[in-house]
Amino acid sequence: MLNQQSPLLVTGGAGFIGSHFVLDWFAAVDTPLVNLDKLTYAGNLRNLEPLAGRAGYTFVRGDIRDRALVDSLLRQHRPRAIVHLAAESHVDRSLVGPGEFLDTNVHGTFVLLEAARGYWQEMPAEDREQFRFLHVSTDEVYGSLKPGDAPFEETFAFRPNSPYAASKAASDMLVRAWHKSYGLPTVVTNCSNNYGPMQFPEKLLPLVLDRAIHGQPLPIYGDGMQVRDWLYVGDHAAALRVALERGKPGETYNIGGWNEQANLHTVTMLCALLDEMLPDSPHRPHARLMTSVADRPGHDRRYAINATKAERELGWRPRETFETGLRKTVRWYLDNQDWVEEVTSGAYRQWMETNYAGR
Numbered sequence: 001m002l003n004q005q006s007p008l009l010v011t012g013g014a015g016f017i018g019s020h021f022v023l024d025w026f027a028a029v030d031t032p033l034v035n036l037d038k039l040t041y042a043g044n045l046r047n048l049e050p051l052a053g054r055a056g057y058t059f060v061r062g063d064i065r066d067r068a069l070v071d072s073l074l075r076q077h078r079p080r081a082i083v084h085l086a087a088e089s090h091v092d093r094s095l096v097g098p099g100e101f102l103d104t105n106v107h108g109t110f111v112l113l114e115a116a117r118g119y120w121q122e123m124p125a126e127d128r129e130q131f132r133f134l135h136v137s138t139d140e141v142y143g144s145l146k147p148g149d150a151p152f153e154e155t156f157a158f159r160p161n162s163p164y165a166a167s168k169a170a171s172d173m174l175v176r177a178w179h180k181s182y183g184l185p186t187v188v189t190n191c192s193n194n195y196g197p198m199q200f201p202e203k204l205l206p207l208v209l210d211r212a213i214h215g216q217p218l219p220i221y222g223d224g225m226q227v228r229d230w231l232y233v234g235d236h237a238a239a240l241r242v243a244l245e246r247g248k249p250g251e252t253y254n255i256g257g258w259n260e261q262a263n264l265h266t267v268t269m270l271c272a273l274l275d276e277m278l279p280d281s282p283h284r285p286h287a288r289l290m291t292s293v294a295d296r297p298g299h300d301r302r303y304a305i306n307a308t309k310a311e312r313e314l315g316w317r318p319r320e321t322f323e324t325g326l327r328k329t330v331r332w333y334l335d336n337q338d339w340v341e342e343v344t345s346g347a348y349r350q351w352m353e354t355n356y357a358g359r
């Protein structure tokens with residue numbers, strides 16, 4: 001029989017959002033959790049060091065596309081839910097090599113759904129009602145907004161523009177179909193851009209922080225007036241926890257920070273915080289390092305989330321403001337330079353060469 005002590009099976013729990021979700025789970029709920037992660041360049045077990053030796057925490061290195069492995073984990077651990085975060089997640093990488101995005105995000109989600117369906121169909125009826133498949137997705141599936149357009153609602157059509165967004169949209173569609181066709185109790189969340197500690201420095205905020213600290217140019221794609229709706233990662237982790245407990249099967253919830261910012265403004269805020277926290281830096285004022293570079297092809301102009309449904313039905317609201325969240329984030333990167341150095345050695349240098357040399 002499933003009960004509240006039955007474990008969660010989390011995929012991608014060593015990545016940026018996944019590791020915050022796992023840490024938040026043990027802080028807030030503290031019931032067993034199995035973390036399945038392939039440890040790609042984006043997965044980092046250091047993020048989960050606070051859980052070393054923790055009762056109820058199990059890490060398994062493996063691929064979500066490995067059906068035999070997923071089946072055996074479901075048989076062995078009998079989870080009450082799957083929380084699916086594993087993905088290739090960086091738009092620029094998807095432009096350079098889209099194949100891995102389709103393999104992981106689309107085929108990987110298909111394998112998990114099929115394994116979940118087999119496991120779920122064999123349960124007693126009362127367990128079937130309790131089980132959840134929580135699929136963690138992005139607002140990028142909705143495409144790009146114009147300046148006066150209303151923020152994304154759950155009913156909006158999908159208009160993905162990058163290979164990453166298309167692969168996530170395809171996975172969302174599969175999840176929808178597995179609910180409609182087979183009755184699998186799925187819940188989908190579509191969240192806006194996250195920022196916070198432990199984000200891999202290929203994404204805007206940690207990339208800018210790392211480069212500014214070292215006095216290197218800060219690459220601003222195009223005119224820098226693209227708008228993103230930033231959410232502190234801890235608020236996303238909390239939203240996933242409540243979506244798991246209160247989300248209705250078959251429903252989708254948009255998660256966002258009510259926090260639209262143009263990239264230029266975001267980078268200017270980061271530079272001002274560094275000026276304040278590094279009063280002796282020879283690179284002050286850091287904003288001088290901002291450099292316009294060639295734009296990203298197909299670059300989405302604006303994302304904005306209407307999170308009213310999540311607030312109303314899940315009782316969730318973000319707790320951090322952009323100011324408090326950015327301050328925490330900058331402090332963490334300054335205090336954890338060794339974390340950044342570790343993940344930016346080796347293959348990272350090759351990526352920076354591939355993405356920025358020709359711009």
Ligand code: NAD
Nearest residue numbers: 012014015016017038039040042043063064086087089194
């Ligand atoms: P991330 O790239 O930091 O982490 C992804 C994790 O998945 C890594 O630990 C990686 O090792 C693991 N992984 C990749 N392929 C795997 C496979 N085949 N099998 C098992 N594990 C695999 O990503 P993130 O930023 O933490 O995003 C997590 C999820 O949230 C993704 O599904 C992403 O689409 C979604 N999301 C991200 C954002 C954001 O701003 N970062 C916003 C909304 C939604």
Ligand code: TYD
Nearest residue numbers: 091193202203204205207219220221226263
């Ligand atoms: P990113 O963090 O890659 O997230 P996403 O593409 O999923 O929104 O980028 C955030 C914004 O910052 C996006 O508009 C692209 C822009 N950007 C730059 O201007 N320069 C950079 O070097 C990077 C990585 C992103």
